[in-house]
Amino acid sequence: MASIILYCRPGFEKECGAEIQEKAAWNEVYGYLELKKNQGLVYFHLNVAEEGDKLLSEMPLRRLIFARQWFLSVVEKLDLPDYNRVEAITEALGTDWQYADLRMEMTDTNDGKELSKFCRKLAVPLRQALRKSGALTEKGDNDGAILHALFLSGNEVILGYSYAHNSSAHVMGIPRLKFPNAAPSRSTLKLDEAFLYFIPRDEWDERLTSGLKAVDLGSAPGGWTYQLVRRGMMVTAIDNGPMAESLMETGQVKHKMMDGFKYTPMKQNNYWLVCDMIEKPQRVAKLMAEWLLKGYCKEAMFNLKLPMKGRYQQVNEDLQTMKDMFSHYNVKYELFAKHLYYDREEITVHARLLSPLPVID
Ligand SMILES: C[S@@+](CC[C@H](N)C(=O)[O-])C[C@H]1O[C@@H](n2cnc3c(N)ncnc32)[C@H](O)[C@@H]1O
Known part of the structure; x- marks a missing residue:
């Protein structure tokens, strides 16, 4: 099974799901939804797996209002051991495809925040291992595919890709902006x-x-x-x-x-x-x-x-x-x-x- 995974603001999964289902149907791509309530995650499980790539490259993400970021799954829910996680991910990805960059991601929730330290630590050895295996190209290629590793916990990850030309340039689609002290309101x-x-x-x-x-x-x-x-x-x-x-x-x-x-x-x-x-x-x-x-x-x-x-x-x-x-x-x-x-x-x-x-x- 292949799924398009979309990130949105937690609490807006219904809107994000309704939108991808409707707009994918305009492109004659059909599937069913799995909403992760209040986690800002939507899975659009595709009826025909091969259609995912076309949708991801041809339907502009800019046309989706509620999705911050998206990717197409390559490895659905990989169970990770407590040790040798890097090896498990590298093996699961194989060497058939090359990616221009790696995004370590988690949900925009408190649980997700807890995982961010773990992800930061894992990112360095994982990047190195993927470069060695050839899954990650030496230098970032702006037109290439981006590898997304969405960690649901320390023992569960979803792997997939988006195209750099049609995805957010920010991790999880979130730009981190600094509040200017001289501004009179957070707005x-x-x-x-x-x-x-x-x-x-x-x-x-x-x-x-x-x-x-x-x-x-x-x-x-x-x-x-x-x-x-x-x-x-x-x-x-x-x-x-x-x-x-x-x-x-x-x-x-x-x-x-x-x-x-x-x-x-x-x-x-x-x-x-x-x-x-x-x-x-x-x-x-x-x-x-x-x-x-x-x-x-x-x-x-x-x-x-x-x-x-x-x-x-x-x-x-x-x-x-x-x-x-x-x-x-x-x-x-x-x-x-x-x-x-x-x-x-x-x-x-x-x-x-x-x-x-x-x-x-
Ligand atoms: C969310 S606040 C705006 C915050 C502002 N953008 C900032 O960054 O500081 C909404 C503002 O709209 C104003 N407002 C609401 N209805 C209005 C109207 N009909 N004409 C003018 N201002 C209005 C309110 O007085 C309020 O100050």
Whole structure:
């Protein structure tokens, strides 16, 4: 049996499972789900094992909202002895395939955290042994296959691979970001991660550079504004709540105490619209599409809050609202959504238009 193993935020296994099952079916790949509740793990057991590789290489991981990372199993649940674990793993892998890198992984849970020390210790001799056997290539190859060793305990591991070009570059799909002490709220990490995830690094000089103008809806106390300010942008911050003094002192922030749904910019000179208002997601999605269609901003990065129940369905409806609005005006667009590591009960969405502005009556 072959399975695609997906990592998500613990508690979101149902959404992650529903999504892989639906999107795999669009590619005519079928299987059944095994959800590891509150462990952030989903197994999608494939009806036809050979179809796993095609799905893994051809269906963009970026299209999955709830999955942080994925891989295709090669060795399902290898029982490890108390000694000679390195030998057992090396033997189980054989030498038929070569991998460009090794990821030692565990679940994003307290049990997983306990295992991380054990994994770190095992990584060095395992890497060496795999290099010697030829399973691991000498140097990291960015286009190659990544070997994932998912440790469920010290005595149980799942081995598999993902393709570097279609998987997260981070172990378990989790970027570890440092909280900047000068930021006024922890929310700052959400926008930091969003820029890292959605905007390719070689485009930062153009799309995330100093001098750009930005609007931040629902800005207080200023964690998101901080990310814009530190990149040298000029920010209009909209919130009835107070903004951190330290941000106002930079001279880069104009604060307007008003409703984010009522604010309209005077000029079409804003590049970014960011929005973290705790509001109904349908309302926010509609507002974001309107800003883009009216040319009030070039790119939008925003959060959509998730309901307690029917989360996957709600997300699809919110995104569909935006797609319908873009289609109505016949514009090409880019629209990606992800449940990022620093997101909790919300997802992050990035949207921009790729064709000239429509004429809106
Ligand atoms: C999660 S907090 C934003 C945190 C902020 N992004 C940060 O990093 O510090 C949500 C904010 O949205 C604001 N908000 C909610 N509804 C709003 C509305 N209709 N107009 C303006 N602000 C709104 C609230 O006042 C609150 O400050």
